[in-house]
Amino acid sequence: MATHVTWRAGGAAARAYYPVDLDDLALFLASLRHDEPLLFVGLGSNLLVRDGGFPGTVVFTRDALKELRHDSDGRVYAEVGVSSPKLARYCASCGLSGAEFLAGIPGSFGGALAMNAGCHGAEVWRFVRKVLMVDRQGNRVERPPADFTVGYRHVGLHAVCDEWFVGAWLDFPRGDSQLARSRMRELLDARAASQPLELPNAGSVFRNPPGDHAARLIEAAGLKGFSIGGARVSEKHANFIVNPDSVATATAIEMLIDHVQASVKQKFGVELQREVRIVGVMA
Numbered sequence: 283m284a285t286h287v288t289w290r291a292g293g294a295a296a297r298a299y300y301p302v303d304l305d306d307l308a309l310f311l312a313s314l315r316h317d318e319p320l321l322f323v324g325l326g327s328n329l330l331v332r333d334g335g336f337p338g339t340v341v342f343t344r345d346a347l348k349e350l351r352h353d354s355d356g357r358v359y360a361e362v363g364v365s366s367p368k369l370a371r372y373c374a375s376c377g378l379s380g381a382e383f384l385a386g387i388p389g390s391f392g393g394a395l396a397m398n399a400g401c402h403g404a405e406v407w408r409f410v411r412k413v414l415m416v417d418r419q420g421n422r423v424e425r426p427p428a429d430f431t432v433g434y435r436h437v438g439l440h441a442v443c444d445e446w447f448v449g450a451w452l453d454f455p456r457g458d459s460q461l462a463r464s465r466m467r468e469l470l471d472a473r474a475a476s477q478p479l480e481l482p483n484a485g486s487v488f489r490n491p492p493g494d495h496a497a498r499l500i501e502a503a504g505l506k507g508f509s510i511g512g513a514r515v516s517e518k519h520a521n522f523i524v525n526p527d528s529v530a531t532a533t534a535i536e537m538l539i540d541h542v543q544a545s546v547k548q549k550f551g552v553e554l555q556r557e558v559r560i561v562g563v564m565a
Contacts, residue, residue, distance in 0.1 A: 289523075294335040352372075370384035485558070500542055
């Protein structure tokens with residue numbers, strides 16, 4: 283999985299599946315045994331697979347679930363394999379505003395949808411009007427936002443069942459395409475100036491605690507530049523852990539995450555919550 287996640291570290295998956303389209307995915311899910319572990323992966327940001335690997339099937343959505351359209355009712359439908367920046371550009375081309383923040387979110391729309399990704403004061407679920415899910419039997423289910431608990435970097439389905447996002451209908455207001463493109467350029471320039479985009483990373487590692495910023499706490503704890511096994515707290519942005527030269531193992535990255543959490547807790551009494559997802563088994 284090291285070649286499929288943006289941290290460039292991690293063990294192997296037992297099986298990999300590349301659907302052709304949504305119909306193919308539904309048939310595949312219906313053919314699996316009921317207890318098969320499943321992991322849906324888009325562009326691999328915000329994800330760490332432990333060095334012992336993932337003991338199940340990884341479903342790669344990025345090359346298949348890419349439908350993107352502007353419906354007659356004004357809503358935009360996007361499948362989860364579409365990249366968030368592409369969705370932002372598409373909305374601008376359709377004369378819509380409000381989606382510009384998506385240009386600064388790395389990874390696929392599926393990941394952004396699953397974690398209510400956001401930046402610059404905007405979040406994905408502010409614009410969600412309906413989502414399309416698929417379950418283990420390959421059935422497709424449309425659900426309104428009321429079926430979910432949505433919060434800061436968190437989305438949870440009220441019902442206890444195995445379902446995965448495959449698409450969503452989004453409602454953005456009409457706007458000026460030129461202004462939207464200009465805003466996207468401003469956001470991307472700001473991102474490049476403040477984040478270590480030139481090094482393998484997974485985006486922000488921790489959620490911002492209420493009334494504060496994780497980066498400020500990590501920097502105040504003296505952890506900028508701190509390294510374990512090649513994984514390093516970025517000197518450019520303390521809430522990023524980078525993997526220069528892709529030499530760090532997933533174990534080293536996870537150890538560094540744990541060390542940052544423990545240090546901030548000891549110094550400030552604040553329990554940082556991970557924003558990145560860690561899956562798989564230890565080596």
